Structure formats: structure tokens, C-alpha cells
Amino acid sequence: MNPVIVIPTFVSPRRRKDSGSVIATYDHTTPLSNPGELPRLLTSLQKVRGIGQIIVLVAAEPAISDQAAEKVQDIVSRFPSLNIAIIGADECNLVQQRMEQLGLGKLSKEIGLVGYGAIRNLGLVLANVMGFDSIVFLDDDEVIDDADFLQKGVYGLGKLTRKGVPILAKTGFYLNSEGSYLSKSQDKWYNRFWQQGKAFNKWITKAMRGPRLSRSNHVCGGCLAIHKEAFKRLSFDPWVARGEDLDYMLNLRMYGSDIWFDNQWSLRHLPPASTSEGTRFRQDIYRWLYEYRKMEYSRTQIDLMQVKPQSLEPYPGPFLEPGITKRIRITAILRSLARKDKKAYRQAAKAARTEAVMYAQRNCSKYFEFQFVWPELMARMDSDQILHTAIVQSVARRQAAANMAAAFPVAGAGAGVDPGVTSEIRLNIAE
Template sequence: MRTYMVIPTYWSGPDGEWKEGDAVYDHATPLNEDGTLIRALRSLQILDDKNFTLIILATVTNNEYVDAMEKKLKKMLKETEIPVNTILFTEKNLRALKKELYRDLDLPDVLALRGYSNIRNLCLFIPYILDAEIAVLIDDDEVFEDPAFITKAKEFIGKRFYGNTIDGVAGYYLNEDNEYYDKVNIVPWMTYWDRFGGKREAFDNIIGKEPRLKKTPFAFGGAMVIHRNLMRIVPFDPKVTRGEDTDYVINSRIFGFNFFLDNELAIKHLPPPKKHPVWKRFREDIFRFLYNKSKFDNQSPNTNLHEIKPEDFDPYPGQFMKPDLGDKIFKTNIILALNYLADGDVQACKETINNIYLARYDAIPHYNTYSTYLEFQKKWRKLLEHTKSFGSVLKDIILEGQIITFDKYSFQKKKLLEQTHIKKEIKLEDIDLFKQFTRKELRRLFFISEIINLGKNEFVFKVGEEKSCIFIVLNGVLHVFKKNSMTGEELLVTEIKQGEHFNETSLFLSEPHTVSIKAVTSVDLMMIKKEELMNIIKENSELSSKILWIISKKLSQRLIQTTKKFSDSHEQTSDVSDIF
């Protein structure tokens, strides 16, 4: 399944410098700081499934900082050990893309790297151009703690569930205490604005109860999985200033697409502290919910579209889509203003009273939000249809931003060798056992291998023990001993050095060993268990042929050597067939 993970990251001028006209984001990282992105990137290492490409979608509050941001991010990405192919996409890449895309197309520009919804649309558009089957949307203030996150993200998307296609999957956030609730204190001014109480009820019903998959009325922008069919039809609404994630669930429902929440798909959310005062954050909520409500109010019957009702989104966000929303806003602002006044903060009190005016005259859209979104959706579909005529041109423009081409072989090899005492570079592909294997095949072997570290005079195994595995000597020297059946004396049979392998016969025979093998220096062994190797042999006929050919060839060579020794000596102390 072709998978792209997209992480938007937001940056500002040094020390958070902001000028009139600059874009506003919650946690834009100043260019003289590292922010939270590097923490998110490092956490990718924990993921079991790394079969995806990462897209870093980078935006800045003012385009005068684009060059500085790009330089900083390129350095950060190259210095961070990212275990997947990684593409950096900035305003420069967007300009090049649009120059080609709109060359002969008479269509309003629907792509922008400014504003949350526009950025989310690029989270869909770029993977779509790259032929993604699914896009996994993550935020830069999150950390992966579940190794199976990507496995779970892919598990249900695109499949059928009780007759419904799973077009989108919502995960959820865990806070620093590993709870799915918002970390807020319920205070008196929230009496009529029970947003967090509504969310808590919704979260308990959808996240906290079985079954694992449920249709959801909400989603989290930093934990969304979107199928190609959905990204092709449903864009984010660029008119929404906040809450674009849950608004996307509403839009999807209009077009008959299904969003399910997976209550096992969780990611740790560790945002920086909020900087804006309460009255300002509440103002953003006012604009957001009044906009959403107007979409419900303005919808008109349409043969091909689905009617949306506030009750379908209860308890959250449905309770804020109903006729009493204006009354809730008024009462809440009055209580909050009195709180500020009691604390002596007159300016905040004035701003809160101003919220009442804005809610009545500015926040309610003076146009049909429903039909406006449908018009935008038509432009979106037309644009995506138009991209088919470009062949690989648009892909090539995006791929020019590829910063990291991840070498899976080198990564797996490095991970393996980190467990040894080897300090200098060692070419595992030059070891006899591995010479015939491709890098992809070697990766399979590295994945099922274990490293055994032995000190001087430690045994790999002794006479009478059974070890059903093959050993490859990566470092050091071992001696093979066998007791003389006549005298009981322990005789040195042979020496095993770096690059050699032994114990192959245990893959075919389960017999106690008649020799002992001991380290005469510090030794690092690569061990592959019989069960693991046999699984590969069953799954991959080409690889199994190579393995069996190499083992049979080595056994033949050793048999010839042993036969020669038998012919030269009456004392059969060189019978080491059981270890080779």
C-alpha cells in the first residue's frame, strides 16, 4: 500500500518576530530555535512498519524567511537519523509546481501554503500527485510511542465494515499523562460553554468503549488516515480558520464518505504551552463554530449529496451546531468578562465584551457557506483531474525536494553491527555466505539475526548440547575441541576465523554436538535460528535456493577435507561433520 506520511511544520522569524500581515499559527517555531519537529522525527525510529515516504510540509509566517527556514530544515533533516525517504516541500516548491500546473488552466488558484486548511489540502494534494493510496497526517508536536502505529493506520483503510467503506480513519491524542482527555481545568465561565464536557462525553463514547472501530463525529488533524478516493473528492474547506479536522469529517459526510475512529490508533500529543489569552482563544472558537453551524443552516436539498444534521454529530461538535449557539456565546462572554473585571484586567474585559459584538455582526458569515464550499470542491476535483495530463512532470518537481534517500540496507546493517565490538568498517556482503545475496535479501537475513557477544574462553556450545541455528563469525577467533575416545584428552580439531560460518547441519539434523567450540579472543557472532531461516526458505524460493546451494557447497568442501584427513591419519580426531 503506497503510503505517505505528511507532517506540516510552522516557523516564524527569529525570537518569534511577527509583523502586521504575517500568518498566525498556534505554535510557530522561531528560526533561532529547534522546536518540536526534531523530537517527532526521532520518534519515527520506534515504528515497526517503515514502508512509507515522509513529506515535511514547511511554512513560515512571512515569506521573507523562506530561505532561512529551508536552510535550517535541510540541515536538521540531514543531521537527524530519519529511517525513511524524506521530501521537504516549501513555498519554493509550491511556486514551481503552480507555474507548471496553471500554465494553460483557466482556474482560480486553490493551492496555498498559508492557513491551516490550505496546508491540510497540500497534505492531500502532494501525496495524490505521488500516487499515494493513503496519506497519514501527523503534526510536528507529536511523538510516536506505539511501534505498531503505521501497521494499525493501514489495517482497515479502504476496506468494508458492516457494509460501509472505511474512507478515513481517525486516531486520537494521548496527553502527557497517557489520557485522551484535554488537560484543562473546568472553571465557572465555562458553565454555558461546555465544550470540554461535550468532548469528554464524546471521547468516552467513541474512544473509551468497544468496538474498536466506530463512526466518528470528530477527528484530530494530527492523527488522520485518508484514502485516495476520499482525498480526490473531498478537500478541506479553506474558509475554516480553526477546527479544520472536524469540519473535514462533516464535509466527508456531505459527500457520503465514512470516517471511523480506531480506539487503538493513538499518538502522544505534547504541544508547547498556549500563548494566547482565554478571551482570544474563545473568540477563535466563536468564529469556528458559527461558521460550522452556518453550513448546517445553509444546506439545500441535493440529489447526490447527504443531508447533515447536528444530532448526527452529538455530543461533540453537534451541541455547537444548534439554534442555542448564540445564547451560549452571549452568556459565556458575560461570565468571562465579569471574571476579568473581578481580577482587575479591564482590557481583557473589554475584549471579551467585544466578542459579543463580533459574534453578532462579524463571525456569522454573510454568504452561503454550504454552496461556497461546494463550489470550491468542484474546483478541487477539476484541478486533480487536470493533473493526469502532466505524466511525471509534477512528480519530478515534488521529488526535487527529496532530502533523504534512505538506504534500508545500510541502516539495518548499522543497527546489527552496533551490537558488536567491531570498530572499523566491515563489508558483510564480502563474507562467503552472503556473496550471492542481493542487498534486499541481506536485509531479510539481518532482520531475523541476533548478535552473540562472547568473551575469551566462553563457549558457543559444549559436547552434548543442541543448538539449532547457523553462526557467522563477524569478529574474533574460535577453536573446535573434541575428546580423544581412547585417552580422554581434549584435542584441537580446527580453528574458525572471521567471515566463516558453522553449525549448518543443525538446520537439517537435531543431534547433540560431539564437539565443543570456544572463543580464544573476544568474539561477535551473527546467529540465525533454524525456525526463522526455514520461514524464509518457505516464503522465498529464490532466496532459499541460494541458501541451500551455499550450505550444500560448504558441506561438500568440508566433507572432502575430512575424507582427506581420514586417509592421512588412523586417529579420527578430525571428525567434525556435526558442526559443519
């Protein structure tokens, strides 16, 4: 197979707790002044056999998008043995221009550099445009120790099971800082109605004892391989606040496919400490209430497979049942009494009563509307040479600017670069 590795990275002016936007609030961002975790991941990738193209998607606020791309370009320039393309706002704009030229409309909400789902969709589009037959998603806060990581990642992908079922998407698992695949769940009194970690541990313990490949109830978005036959038919959901990886599994089932768990494919997940547990739980509230409403809405559509919570035991089934709203609200209140981040938990409890409920009701049907567009979009952009060439030129321009800045640091990052190059690339697309 010919997989492309895609790594989203999130850059902010400074490390902060909350962007204010449901979609643009991330588990962790790296300040412009901080190298973050990406260099550690790239260092580990140098030891992996069979590595080809790597794409790093740089998500940042518009005000610092150029600086963020330059910062990441500076980081990857230290790894000349890796073939890395930086995709920032300029390249994302090229994708948007090409989609509009092809009559596909403006899809910046669905495909772009804001929100987990939209960012992953941009990765899928780029893999499609560049002609790759599969994609492997990593996260920037991971470390890979196995030289055969990529080989294991594509093991079985695109093949048929003994019963003739195609394996079009698969996930591995994370090892934490203690070398365990189990969740560090806290069996505290304030988590009585929110046993997410315990439910996950029950599921993965059984999956690890099973055959190498088995149908999965869980997805690690930073250890995820998707075959082209899956990603050209199915997008990620841009409206889910977080957990877009698990949501993709649910989408696959609704559209008649599945995701597989490989109990021999793993990496180490070493995220930085969370700046606000309460804010993260607020995102979970939006996530699970939205997921519940989305599943309810899907059952009204005659062309979709029925996915019921009972088929997803022990995890995530309990988080897709009607009582989820009450459980979320009670958990937020209990945590506000016992945990440090009291204000954020109180705000989360409020969101569970009002904003999150309204958000779920307002957006639960939008993914299915987008799905009518996605297969045609991917078919028309498959190996698109015009867009591919424009992206390659834009990436090369940034690399040249970085090389010039390194050679002549006093002159600045843009020294010696023709300011008309970007305009010329865009003009070529419009012709």
C-alpha cells in the same frame, strides 16, 4: 498499502500572539531561532516500523519563507535514516504553475501554505502527484511511542465493513501529558454555556468502550489517515479558521461518506503552552459561526446529504445549533471578567457580534463551489510525472545546499549552488 506521512510545521520570525489574519493565525508557531517540537517528533518516528516517504510542509510568511525552509532542512538533515522531503514556498509555486498550465486556474487560496485547510490540501495534492494510495497526517508537536503506529494507522483503510461500507478515512486519538485521552475541561462558572470538553469526554468515553472501528464524531488532525478514494474526491475547507479536521468529517458526511474512529491507534500530543487563550477562542468563534452557517447553507443543496446536529450528539452537535451565536458571545464576556487574557476575550466578544458573523455569511458557500473543481483537479494531476520530477529536483537542490553549508559553513547556505537550477525546473514545467 503505500502511505505517505505529511507533517505541517509553522515558522514565524518570533513567537507571537496573532497574525491579524483569521486564516493565518495558528495555535502555535516556532520562531526561526528555536528548533521547536519537530526534532522530538522525528526522533520518535525513527522507531516506527514501515516508515516510507515523509513530507514536511513549511508554512511561513513570504519574507522568511526561504529561511524557514532552510531551517527545517537543517533539522531533518540530522535524521538520515528517515526519507524526508521539505516542501516550502518554491515547491508550492511549482504546484501552482502546474495547475495553471493544466488550465485549472489560480487556486493559491485553496491549495498552498497559508491556512490549515489549504495546507492540508497541498498535502493531498502532493500525495496524489507522487502516486501514494493513502496519507497519514501528523502534527509537529506530537510523540509516537508505538513501533506499530503506522501499521495500526492503515488498519482497515480501504476495506469494507461487514455491511459493505468502505472505510476511506479514519482517526485515532491523542494522549495528553498525563497519559489520558480525556479533555482537561474546566468546569468553571464562566464556561457554563461552553461545555466543549465535557461533551467531547462523554463521546470518547463511549467510543473507547466500543469495537475497534466505529463511526466517528471527532477527528484528530494529527492522527488522521485518508485513503486515495476519499482525498481524490474531497478536499479540506480552506475557509474554516481552525478545526479543519472535524470539518472534514462533516464534509465526508455531506458527500455520502464517513470517518471512522480506531480506539487502538494513538499518540502523545504535547503542544507548547498557548501564548493567548483569548486569541484561540477568537479563532473558535470564527470556526463555529462559520461551521453553523456552512451547515445551514448545505441544506439548501439538493445533491448533498443532510447533516443535522441531532446526529452528532453529544459532540459536536450542540455547537452546530442555532443558539451558538448567543452562547459564544456570553462565554467571551464571562471569560473576559475571569481569565487573564481579558483584552483578547473582549475582542473575541466583539468579533462574535460583527466580524465573525460577516465572515461566515460571506464565505459559507465557497467550499461547495471549490468542490466542483477538486475531483477534476485530482484526476488530472494523478501521478503527474512532470510535476513530480520538478518537485524532486527542487527538494534535491535544497538538500544539496544544506549539505554544502554543513561542509563549508563559512561560505553560507547557498555556496556552490547553481542559481539557475530553480529557473530550469520552472522552464521544464512550461515546456
